[in-house]
Amino acid sequence: MAAAEVRVTLPDGSEKRLPVGATGADLAQAIGPGLAKAAVAARVDGQVWDLTRRLPDGVTVAILTERDRQALDVLRHSSAHVLATAVRQLFPHAKIGFGPPIEDGFYYDFEVPTPFTPEDLERIEAKMHEVVRADYPFVREEVDRAEAKRRFADDPLKLERIEDLGPNEVISVYTDGPFVDLCRGPHVASTGKIKHFKLLHAAGAYWRGDERRQMLQRIYGTAWFTKDDLEAYLRRLEEAKKRDHRLLGRQLDLFSIQEDVGPGLIFWHPKGAMMQFQLRRFIEDVILERGYQLVYTPNLTREELFLRSGHLPLYAANQFPPMAAGEGEGEGVHYRVKPMNCPMHILIYAAQQRSYRDLPIRLAEIANVYRNERSGTLHGMLRVRGLTMDDAHIFLREDQIEQEIFQLLDIVELVLGKTFGLSYRLDLATRPEKKLGTDATWDQAERALEQALKHRGATYRIDQGGGAFYGPKIDVKFNDAIGREWQGATIQLDFEQPERFQLEYAGEDNRPHRPVMIHRAIYGTLERFCGFLIEHFAGAFPLWLAPEQVRVLPISDAQIPAARAVQQQIAAAGLRAHVDERNETLNYKIRDGETHKVPYMAVVGQREADAGTVAVRVRGAGQKQVVLPVAQFVARLSEELQTRALVPAIR
RNA sequence: GCUGACGUAGCUCAACUGGUAGAGCAGCUGAUUUGUAAUCAGCAGGUUAAGGGUUCGAGUCCCUUCGUCAGCUCCA
Numbered sequence: 001m002a003a004a005e006v007r008v009t010l011p012d013g014s015e016k017r018l019p020v021g022a023t024g025a026d027l028a029q030a031i032g033p034g035l036a037k038a039a040v041a042a043r044v045d046g047q048v049w050d051l052t053r054r055l056p057d058g059v060t061v062a063i064l065t066e067r068d069r070q071a072l073d074v075l076r077h078s079s080a081h082v083l084a085t086a087v088r089q090l091f092p093h094a095k096i097g098f099g100p101p102i103e104d105g106f107y108y109d110f111e112v113p114t115p116f117t118p119e120d121l122e123r124i125e126a127k128m129h130e131v132v133r134a135d136y137p138f139v140r141e142e143v144d145r146a147e148a149k150r151r152f153a154d155d156p157l158k159l160e161r162i163e164d165l166g167p168n169e170v171i172s173v174y175t176d177g178p179f180v181d182l183c184r185g186p187h188v189a190s191t192g193k194i195k196h197f198k199l200l201h202a203a204g205a206y207w208r209g210d211e212r213r214q215m216l217q218r219i220y221g222t223a224w225f226t227k228d229d230l231e232a233y234l235r236r237l238e239e240a241k242k243r244d245h246r247l248l249g250r251q252l253d254l255f256s257i258q259e260d261v262g263p264g265l266i267f268w269h270p271k272g273a274m275m276q277f278q279l280r281r282f283i284e285d286v287i288l289e290r291g292y293q294l295v296y297t298p299n300l301t302r303e304e305l306f307l308r309s310g311h312l313p314l315y316a317a318n319q320f321p322p323m324a325a326g327e328g329e330g331e332g333v334h335y336r337v338k339p340m341n342c343p344m345h346i347l348i349y350a351a352q353q354r355s356y357r358d359l360p361i362r363l364a365e366i367a368n369v370y371r372n373e374r375s376g377t378l379h380g381m382l383r384v385r386g387l388t389m390d391d392a393h394i395f396l397r398e399d400q401i402e403q404e405i406f407q408l409l410d411i412v413e414l415v416l417g418k419t420f421g422l423s424y425r426l427d428l429a430t431r432p433e434k435k436l437g438t439d440a441t442w443d444q445a446e447r448a449l450e451q452a453l454k455h456r457g458a459t460y461r462i463d464q465g466g467g468a469f470y471g472p473k474i475d476v477k478f479n480d481a482i483g484r485e486w487q488g489a490t491i492q493l494d495f496e497q498p499e500r501f502q503l504e505y506a507g508e509d510n511r512p513h514r515p516v517m518i519h520r521a522i523y524g525t526l527e528r529f530c531g532f533l534i535e536h537f538a539g540a541f542p543l544w545l546a547p548e549q550v551r552v553l554p555i556s557d558a559q560i561p562a563a564r565a566v567q568q569q570i571a572a573a574g575l576r577a578h579v580d581e582r583n584e585t586l587n588y589k590i591r592d593g594e595t596h597k598v599p600y601m602a603v604v605g606q607r608e609a610d611a612g613t614v615a616v617r618v619r620g621a622g623q624k625q626v627v628l629p630v631a632q633f634v635a636r637l638s639e640e641l642q643t644r645a646l647v648p649a650i651r
Numbered sequence: 652g653c654u655g656a657c658g659u660a661g662c663u664c665a666a667c668u669g670g671u672a673g674a675g676c677a678g679c680u681g682a683u684u685u686g687u688a689a690u691c692a693g694c695a696g697g698u699u700a701a702g703g704g705u706u707c708g709a710g711u712c713c714c715u716u717c718g719u720c721a722g723c724u725c726c727a
Contacts, residue, residue, distance in 0.1 A: 115655050203722030204654035211724055215654050218722070250662075259700075259718055318725090369727095374652050375718095377725055387727065475727095488727065524727040556684040583684080591688035605686055615687080623687055 006057040018055065025051040025189070028063045039063045040071035040193070041186050048074060050140055050186040066225040076101035078138060078176075078187045079194050079223035080108045085136075085179035086127035087219070090120075096181065097157045097207060097216050104233060105222030109205055111157060115217050116202040124219070125199045135192030136177030140185055143171050151180060157207065157216075158182045196230040197223035239482055245534035246380040252539050252596060254530075254547070255381060264378040264385030266527055271547035274576070275533070276388070276526050278545050280366055282419070282644075283390050283522055286411060292362040292392060297344035299368065303336040309343040310436045310500055314469045318371045337370045342494075342519055345393040346501045349515075354505040359515060360396035360404055366526070367391060381531035388526040394518040395503070398448070401493070401516060405452035405474070408491050408520055412476055415522050416489065420536075421646050424478035424489075426458055429466030436470050437496040445493045446472045468519070470496040480536040488524030488532065493517075540597045540619060543637065544644045550577035550637070551598045552614075553589045555605040562609035566602060566630055573634045575641060577602075590617065599648065602633065618648050626650055 005017045008027065018027060024042030028035045028051070042049045043062040048070050055061060064071040080099030087094050087110055097109030110116075116124070143151070145162065148171045152158035161182060165171060174183045176191050188194065198221060205218040224230040241247075249255045254272030257265065268276055284294065303322050306312045311319065322334035338344065345363045354361065369387050377383050396404055416422045428449055431442045449472055453460050460474070467473055476489035494517040497503075504512040523529035533541065543549055550570050554563035563579045570577040580589045586603065593601045602614035603625075614633050616626045628636075628650075640649035 118656095201721060202655085205723045206653080209724070211653065215723075217654085220722085257719095263718070371727090374725065376652065376654095376723080379720095383726070389727070490727070521727065528727055553687090555686055558684075585683095585685045585690060586687060587685085588689055589687090594688055601687085603687070607686085617687065625687070 006055055008055055008058070009060040011060070011062045021054050023052050023054055024049060024061065024063065027055060027061060031063070035063055035065070038065040040065055040068070040188055041074045043070065048186050050138065051189055052138075053140065053186075072225065073101040074186055075188055075194060075225060076106040076223045077185075078191070079197050079221060080106040081138070081174065081176055081179065081181060081183070081187065082128050082131050082191050082194055082197075083108045083124065083199070083219060083221060084110075084181060085131045085176055085191070086124050088179055089131075090123060090127055095155055095157050099181075105200070105220060107205075107218050107220045109207070109216040109218045111207075111214065111216050115204070116219060121199045121202060121219065128197070128199075131177065132191050132194050134177055135190050137190040138185075138187035139175045140187075141173045141175070143173055145171060148173065148182060152182055194223060196225065196227050197221055198230065198234065236482055240484070240535075243482070243535040243538045244380075245382070245531040248534050248539040249381065249531075252534075252547075254534065257380075262385070263375060264373060264383070266381055266384055266386060272530065274547040275530055275541070275545050279523060279526060279529065280390070282544075283415065284364075284366070286414060287362070287364055287392065290362075290407060290411065291360070292364045295345065295348055295363045295365050297338075297341060297348070297365060297367065299338055299370075300335045301338060301344070303334045305343050305347075306336055308500060309346070309497055310470060311339065311343070314434050314436065315339065318373065320370055320372045339369050339371045340519075341365055341367055341369060341389065341391045342393055342497060342517070343501075346497060346503065346517075349393075349395050350501060350503055354395070354515070356397060356505055356507050356513070359505060360394050360400055362392055362394045364390075364392035381527040381534075384525075384527050386527075390521050390523045390526065392520055394520065395498070395505075395515045396518065397505075397513070398516055401448050401518075402452045402455060404518060405449070405491065406456060408518070409456060409458065411522055412489050416476065416478055419644055420533075422478040422480075424476050426453065426460040427463040427466065427475040427477060428453060428460050429463040429468075429473045429475055431467050431472060432465050432469060434469055435467070437499075441495040441499075442472065445495050449474060449491075449493055468492050468494075470494045471519075473519075480532065481538070484535075486528075486532050488529050489522050490520065490524065492519040494519060541599075542644065542646050543599050543640045543648070546597075546599050547576070548578065548596070548598050549575045549641075550600045550602055551589075551593045552577060552579045552602045552604060553586060553593070554579065554581065555586050555603065557583070559604045559606065559609050563604045566604055566614055569630050570602075570634055570637070573638045575634070575637055593617075594619065600637065600650070616650055618650055621651070 004020055006020055006022060008016050008018065010016060016027065016030060018030060025036065025039065028039040039051055041064045042051055043064055044055065045059050048064065077100065084096055084099055091112055095111035097111065099106065099108030148162050149159060151173060152162065172183065172185060174181055174185060174187055200220045200222060202217055202219045204215045207213040207216050222233055224233060252271060253269050255269055256267045257263065258267060319339045320337050322336050325333035325335060348363055349361060367389060369389055371385055371387060373383060373385050394404055416424055430446055463475065471492050471494035473490050473492035475487055477485050477487050479485055498514050498517050503515050505515050507513040552563045552567045554560045560581055567577045567579045590601060597619060599619045601617040603617060604614055608614055613627050613629050616628055616633060636649040
């Protein structure tokens with residue numbers, strides 16, 4: 001009888017009849033015992049539900065198992081509740097904030113009088129294991145607003161949350177054993193499902209991310225379905241630690257930050273500077289072939305320039321304060337260090353009359369700019385105050401925007417995709433709250449970028465409110481060798497500054513027209529990109545970037561002259577090589593070369609000296625060695641260098 | 652900027668409840684002349700981040716400043 005049944009559709013399109021009141025768990029059981037065992041949650045008409053909720057008639061249901069990413073989020077969300085359960089037992093007066101799943105785990109925010117110590121975390125984790133062993137079911141209840149307020153009368157943060165819920169929202173409450181939380185859900189069936197987790201660290205976090213509100217104490221943890229996954233994740237954290245560019249930067253003598261000079265200011269040591277030089281040279285070649293022109297502009301300017309550009313009202317917090325002019329100049333004259341190059345390049349554009357025939361005009365400058373980043377945000381080379389941008393500003397007609405975006409995406413593909421072998425994705429970042437210009441120009445600019453992306457056939461995501469203050473942008477996000485996401489390249493469209501500077505070009509109609517501007521960077525900044533490269537390659541750079549490409553190792557002093565001759569042949573081919581003439585054993589020199597991640601070591605013993613060969617040791621390849629005539633060795637390396645190969649030519 | 656933790660030799664780390672700063676690696680010197688991831692010995696190296704305070708006595712306790720780290724926020 002139909003009234004006693006509900007009908008649900010499965011993902012394969014088939015239909016299943018269940019008794020009224022059947023839950024997701026019942027459905028899984030009806031499909032098969034294996035699925036019932038593996039089931040974590042149900043996706044009901046696209047929404048993830050607890051397995052214990054009753055299925056309405058006519059819905060489409062998919063049973064989520066450990067293989068579904070959404071199931072992992074459910075597990076982590078439940079883990080956050082287990083964390084809160086444990087914290088409430090150990091700290092009964094802790095007020096509870098939010099506890100969502102995140103990228104690789106979960107967190108929960110608590111308001112407590114004193115921050116959690118590492119010892120607290122150990123105790124909390126132990127208590128969590130007790131909660132798991134107790135295997136409390138997660139019980140969902142729907143309550144009305146008055147009831148919700150009554151239940152959370154002692155939790156001001158939750159009360160605030162309840163106030164913010166819309167009038168028609170269903171208020172649900174989940175209970176696991178002793179712990180009750182206001183929560184949308186869903187959850188796993190019981191706390192016993194959570195087995196493989198670990199608390200990672202605690203840190204302060206503002207309530208609702210607002211720095212004017214009180215600071216809560218956030219505990220981060222990670223949780224996985226299997227022990228292997230958990231261990232793999234913890235290994236990944238270890239791996240990330242080993243790749244830390246601050247550590248490798250010191251070990252490989254690439255860069256330093258000097259307390260005497262100030263935070264966020266990078267000293268590029270000779271080896272790091274060589275990398276920067278190679279990166280610069282590469283990108284300059286690429287853009288010069290594509291119609292760009294190099295310019296150099298001052299680091300300082302009268303601050304009126306930034307008033308005119310619109311920086312001062314909206315960007316002053318990120319700029320260093322003004323400095324007075326020298327003696328003899330007017331009292332009121334103040335200078336600023338530049339945080340961006342755009343106004344400078346605009347002045348070059350405006351320095352002469354421009355014709356529609358000249359456009360696009362592409363002005364590029366790899367220049368230092370300085371931004372007064374908040375001290376707490378600074379981080380090695382990845383977030384600095386002195387930035388070397390591979391910057392360019394393109395002045396063009398509106399009808400040229402699309403073509404130019406295509407060219408820029410081509411450059412991104414050439415540099416990030418082809419040369420560095422990175423996979424990346426595109427974000428379209430739209431107008432932020434603090435912005436210049438009218439909604440009409442923003443509409444126009446956002447539409448232009450979106451059109452270009454669509455016509456290109458590119459896939460992209462929308463980053464709502466992520467744009468620059470003067471215009472929307474396409475941000476390029478790429479992944480490194482261990483799966484982390486980075487941002488560098490950016491393409492920004494700007495209708496605003498041409499307006500503010502009254503830029504013009506003479507059109508075909510012999511009348512003045514306003515050009516559009518594109519701001520773009522491919523590496524982003526050389527600091528961040530270099531920091532990324534260090535972590536991505538774990539310091540083992542491809543040959544073309546490696547500061548030291550070949551180390552020639554004489555086995556004893558007797559082979560030093562032969563080794564020097566080899567070094568000269570290598571250097572003559574444009575490769576960076578040096579001879580390790582130190583009075584040490586071969587083993588020592590090899591260990592030193594490996595720890596410094598030199599791509600090739602060329603061992604010269606008496607046999608090689610006599611035969612005109614080298615015994616080549618490839619970085620990381622262990623004892624395996626290839627004996628080659630010097631000329632052949634040099635030829636193979638030259639090829640590897642020219643092609644900017646990512647894998648060694650000799651293996 | 653905010654919250655918390657931290658700051659000892661170039662690097663990694665020691666130094667009991669306050670009692671004269673110590674080791675390994677790196678560096679220098681010498682011996683050794685080495686065949687694929689550390690040869691041996693000796694020497695040198697520090698106003699314990701800076702400044703102030705408490706104390707007979709401070710690396711250790713207190714205050715201020717600077718910096719670093721984990722986050723929040725922000726972002727190339």
